[in-house]
Amino acid sequence: MVMSQLVMNSLIAGSIYALVACGFSLIYTTNRFMHFAHGTTIVAAGYLLYQLFQVLGIPFFAASFVSICLAGMLGLSTYYYLYLPLQKRKASNIVLLIASIGVLIFIENLIQLIFGASVKSIGYIKIARGMDLLGAVITPLQLTIILSSIILLGVLSFLMYKTILGRNMRAVADNPELSSIIGIDHVKVSKYSFLIGSYLAGIAGILIGLEQNLEPTMGTSLMIKGFTGAVIGGVGSVPAAALGSYLLGFAENFGIWYLPSGYKDAIAFILLFLFLLFRPSGMFGREKGASHD
Amino acid sequence: MMRITKVHKNFGGVAALAGCSLMVDSGKITALIGPNGSGKTTLFNVISGIVPIDKGTISFQGKDVTRKPDYLIARQGISRTFQQVRLFKNLSIHDHVAIALSTNDETLLRNFFRTRKDQPKRIKQVLELVGLDKPPQTYASDLSYGQRKLLDLAVAIAKPHSLLMLDEPVAGVNPKLRQQIKGIIRALAAKGDTILLIEHDMNFVMDLADKVYVLDAGTIIAEGLPRQIQDNEKVLEAYLGD
Amino acid sequence: MNQKHRPYIVLFMLSLLFLAGCGKPTGNQPTGNVVVEKEKPVVKIGASLSLTGGSAFMGEGMRNAMELAIHNLGPTKYKYELVFEDDAMNPKMAADASQKLITIDHVDAILSLSSGTGNVVSQFTQPNKVIHFGVASDPTVAEGEYNFIHWTPPEEETRALISELERRNLHNVAFISFNQQGEKAIMNDFSHRVEGTEISVVSTKIFNNGEKDFKTYLLQIEEERPDVIVVLAFSPEIEIIMKQIKELDIDTPVTSIEAVEFSEQPELFEGVWYIQAADPTDTFLADYVSTYGKQPAPGTANAYDEVNMIVAGFERAGKNPLKKPSTAEVVAELHKIKDFPGALGPLTVPESGIVLSHAVVRMVKDGKFVTIKP
Numbered sequence: 001m002v003m004s005q006l007v008m009n010s011l012i013a014g015s016i017y018a019l020v021a022c023g024f025s026l027i028y029t030t031n032r033f034m035h036f037a038h039g040t041t042i043v044a045a046g047y048l049l050y051q052l053f054q055v056l057g058i059p060f061f062a063a064s065f066v067s068i069c070l071a072g073m074l075g076l077s078t079y080y081y082l083y084l085p086l087q088k089r090k091a092s093n094i095v096l097l098i099a100s101i102g103v104l105i106f107i108e109n110l111i112q113l114i115f116g117a118s119v120k121s122i123g124y125i126k127i128a129r130g131m132d133l134l135g136a137v138i139t140p141l142q143l144t145i146i147l148s149s150i151i152l153l154g155v156l157s158f159l160m161y162k163t164i165l166g167r168n169m170r171a172v173a174d175n176p177e178l179s180s181i182i183g184i185d186h187v188k189v190s191k192y193s194f195l196i197g198s199y200l201a202g203i204a205g206i207l208i209g210l211e212q213n214l215e216p217t218m219g220t221s222l223m224i225k226g227f228t229g230a231v232i233g234g235v236g237s238v239p240a241a242a243l244g245s246y247l248l249g250f251a252e253n254f255g256i257w258y259l260p261s262g263y264k265d266a267i268a269f270i271l272l273f274l275f276l277l278f279r280p281s282g283m284f285g286r287e288k289g290a291s292h293d
Numbered sequence: 294m295m296r297i298t299k300v301h302k303n304f305g306g307v308a309a310l311a312g313c314s315l316m317v318d319s320g321k322i323t324a325l326i327g328p329n330g331s332g333k334t335t336l337f338n339v340i341s342g343i344v345p346i347d348k349g350t351i352s353f354q355g356k357d358v359t360r361k362p363d364y365l366i367a368r369q370g371i372s373r374t375f376q377q378v379r380l381f382k383n384l385s386i387h388d389h390v391a392i393a394l395s396t397n398d399e400t401l402l403r404n405f406f407r408t409r410k411d412q413p414k415r416i417k418q419v420l421e422l423v424g425l426d427k428p429p430q431t432y433a434s435d436l437s438y439g440q441r442k443l444l445d446l447a448v449a450i451a452k453p454h455s456l457l458m459l460d461e462p463v464a465g466v467n468p469k470l471r472q473q474i475k476g477i478i479r480a481l482a483a484k485g486d487t488i489l490l491i492e493h494d495m496n497f498v499m500d501l502a503d504k505v506y507v508l509d510a511g512t513i514i515a516e517g518l519p520r521q522i523q524d525n526e527k528v529l530e531a532y533l534g535d
Numbered sequence: 536m537n538q539k540h541r542p543y544i545v546l547f548m549l550s551l552l553f554l555a556g557c558g559k560p561t562g563n564q565p566t567g568n569v570v571v572e573k574e575k576p577v578v579k580i581g582a583s584l585s586l587t588g589g590s591a592f593m594g595e596g597m598r599n600a601m602e603l604a605i606h607n608l609g610p611t612k613y614k615y616e617l618v619f620e621d622d623a624m625n626p627k628m629a630a631d632a633s634q635k636l637i638t639i640d641h642v643d644a645i646l647s648l649s650s651g652t653g654n655v656v657s658q659f660t661q662p663n664k665v666i667h668f669g670v671a672s673d674p675t676v677a678e679g680e681y682n683f684i685h686w687t688p689p690e691e692e693t694r695a696l697i698s699e700l701e702r703r704n705l706h707n708v709a710f711i712s713f714n715q716q717g718e719k720a721i722m723n724d725f726s727h728r729v730e731g732t733e734i735s736v737v738s739t740k741i742f743n744n745g746e747k748d749f750k751t752y753l754l755q756i757e758e759e760r761p762d763v764i765v766v767l768a769f770s771p772e773i774e775i776i777m778k779q780i781k782e783l784d785i786d787t788p789v790t791s792i793e794a795v796e797f798s799e800q801p802e803l804f805e806g807v808w809y810i811q812a813a814d815p816t817d818t819f820l821a822d823y824v825s826t827y828g829k830q831p832a833p834g835t836a837n838a839y840d841e842v843n844m845i846v847a848g849f850e851r852a853g854k855n856p857l858k859k860p861s862t863a864e865v866v867a868e869l870h871k872i873k874d875f876p877g878a879l880g881p882l883t884v885p886e887s888g889i890v891l892s893h894a895v896v897r898m899v900k901d902g903k904f905v906t907i908k909p
Contacts, residue, residue, distance in 0.1 A: 002758065009751045016748075108859065118591070119774065128779050137784055262741040264742065
């Protein structure tokens with residue numbers, strides 16, 4: 001009973017991290033730089049849903065659909081108006097990383113300016129006892145989060161490895177100049193990656209917002225966990241990033257079962273540090289071959 | 294097939310191309326030779342859109358492709374290899390050829406569904422043509438130098454093209470592989486491919502080419518049949534000391 | 536950037552600025568820098584507050600109260616100005632804020648919020664002879680003659696909590712607490728006071744800032760079979776904890792200190808009893824609500840009193856209207872304060888520098904906060 005609940009808690013936590021990591025990893029896999037503002041796209045989607053559903057009274061699913069679409073537009077706009085001009089000026093990945101952090105801070109503060117700093121709750125689901133499942137207690141929303149994460153993982157894996165777009169994304173990630181020579185419009189592929197990745201952020205924002213409430217700065221901590229999960233699994237591969245996120249969820253929950261409670265964040269950072277130091281390609285990532293260009 | 298007219302390209306005050314003009318005829322092997330630093334690869338880069346042109350025009354199959362982005366030029370039907378092999382390190386042999394085979398149409402719906410039912414057969418054909426006998430799931434980074442050269446060639450051949458530009462296809466390869474690549478080029482020409490070939494080695498070129506252009510200091514100094522070029526005094530002068 | 540997109544981007548930026556302007560609270564707004572007359576010496580009161588982050592509702596409340604206090608000042612010998620810095624309840628940011636307030640703004644006094652940041656601020660104010668009032672539970676914030684605390688001290692809160700636990704016959708206590716000095720001070724004081732009694736602490740779970748998943752902590756707590764779970768946290772964590780307690784079907788009673796009345800989701804606490812600092816006076820409440828259109832947060836009334844005590848200290852110590860007194864002279868006057876009419880009732884500043892205010896037991900009944908034991 002206790003072990004079942006611990007496993008269930010780990011799955012829920014891992015699924016939340018995986019929802020963040022999938023979109024982030026998709027964008028990184030294609031563009032090869034860290035889009036840390038992905039965290040605020042997630043938060044923005046949650047706040048958009050709050051504004052549309054909670055404040056304006058628009059039906060929940062319509063409001064969710066619009067929020068996801070707008071999240072996609074936000075991610076795409078960030079690429080088109082910020083990253084692409086910087087890339088055209090031959091900006092390094094460090095510059096793009098700093099720009100993404102700047103966007104994250106800007107949007108967090110903008111959300112705070114518009115909505116205030118206090119916590120917002122999306123009152124779509126009544127708080128009630130969860131249901132019994134395999135010896136553990138889980139709410140329908142938490143089950144939805146787990147299933148969504150698994151389904152999205154499957155869909156993204158299919159996209160990356162079984163479709164032309166996915167293959168082109170992997171090609172652009174590997175060698176953008178060569179991909180252009182072969183006939184791939186790498187700017188368009190990048191746009192798709194930001195659009196799809198940000199749609200995923202929108203889905204994550206809605207589910208996480210319902211589960212954990214909303215506050216303007218939650219994007220940063222979500223990104224830290226999502227990024228850690230991605231590094232553990234293998235940041236250059238979407239399925240690996242998702243699996244790494246699940247590993248992180250299990251490590252944290254089982255870790256604090258046996259360690260003093262204040263060490264929860266330390267578990268994540270120690271794992272991140274160890275992987276960056278000893279296996280930067282992650283548990284499931286491939287060690288890269290020697291460069292020949 | 295392609296007409297290059299008075300193309301100029303400067304790099305920080307150094308004229309890499311200074312009014313270069315040449316024509317590539319359909320169904321023929323045209324060779325471009327010249328001493329080191331004469332601008333051969335720069336011309337290839339300008340044609341394929343990697344490097345922006347300063348002055349001049351390039352028309353391909355009657356269309357002006359001057360200043361078009363590289364991926365659009367590729368889609369017009371120009372396929373090329375590189376002197377220093379460029380591949381996707383983390384993709385497999387199979388993926389390389391599959392990417393090249395696809396029309397790269399970016400329409401969203403097409404991107405979610407694979408449309409080429411004959412793709413496995415075509416991939417096999419191309420790999421057999423170039424003689425690359427490694428398992429198709431082998432990553433490019435795990436190949437030897439010679440095998441990477443063959444994969445580079447396979448990608449260029451697989452990509453739908455009207456013109457194949459080969460930049461020093463036998464640079465740094467052993468004699469056996471050199472003959473193999475020569476055979477591949479001959480087979481492609483026999484099928485009617487139009488090929489523009491850069492090669493440093495005059496002997497390799499003289500055997501293959503239908504027409505030769507000689508580039509020196511960014512301008513064409515001689516053109517003609519291979520045996521005419523071999524005896525050309527200007528050509529000998531350009532290569533003096535080489 | 537595409538030229539044709541530029542007008543839309545400019546329009547977008549202007550819309551954001553407009554929205555930001557619309558986001559400001561309505562009502563009579565006292566400005567933070569009320570200038571009385573130009574020739575009077577200026578007393579600067581700084582503040583290192585959590586104006587962003589999860590505790591921003593408290594920082595904003597204190598800022599509002601400070602501005603209200605200045606606005607409500609009658610004729611004074613000196614001119615009083617406020618300078619605000621955001622520390623997000625982060626000790627490192629509090630250090631930066633303190634340095635800036637002291638070395639660049641040359642403030643005469645600083646207000647702070649929380650034990651973590653208060654302990655940092657007091658390290659700067661004491662050597663620089665800047666008066667410091669903290670809203671904090673940890674008594675170490677008041678160490679040094681220039682440092683003061685105006686908050687219900689942990690002893691008061693734990694005394695009230697233990698008394699209520701005994702009354703309800705609840706002996707096995709579990710804590711789930713934010714990792715902060717104030718909360719640790721409460722738990723330490725609680726453990727110390729229950730020694731030798733029937734009450735014992737069976738489980739203590741500490742979580743860090745930003746934690747959103749408490750399910751495994753709650754699972755561990757339940758394994759120890761406590762009679763009551765004491766939640767030492769504010770928004771947003773306390774709502775998430777309550778939500779996850781309900782979802783996990785944990786029926787152990789829950790209580791808290793200070794946080795319940797400031798939750799964004801009071802429906803989660805129906806039937807919950809809790810410890811609360813005493814109410815601000817009706818006069819202050821009416822004034823604050825009419826000005827800002829909302830109820831004060833924890834610490835709001837304390838900040839109002841702190842500004843007024845500082846002003847009183849300067850006015851009483853200052854003999855020359857053309858020259859403000861030294862902070863040493865003001866500190867001496869502060870220690871003489873007895874039965875000062877504050878927003879939290881009559882205030883006395885003892886030798887320790889910890890201004891006393893009392894705790895009460897309340898309960899959420901039909902959505903209302905009802906005092907059950909003064």
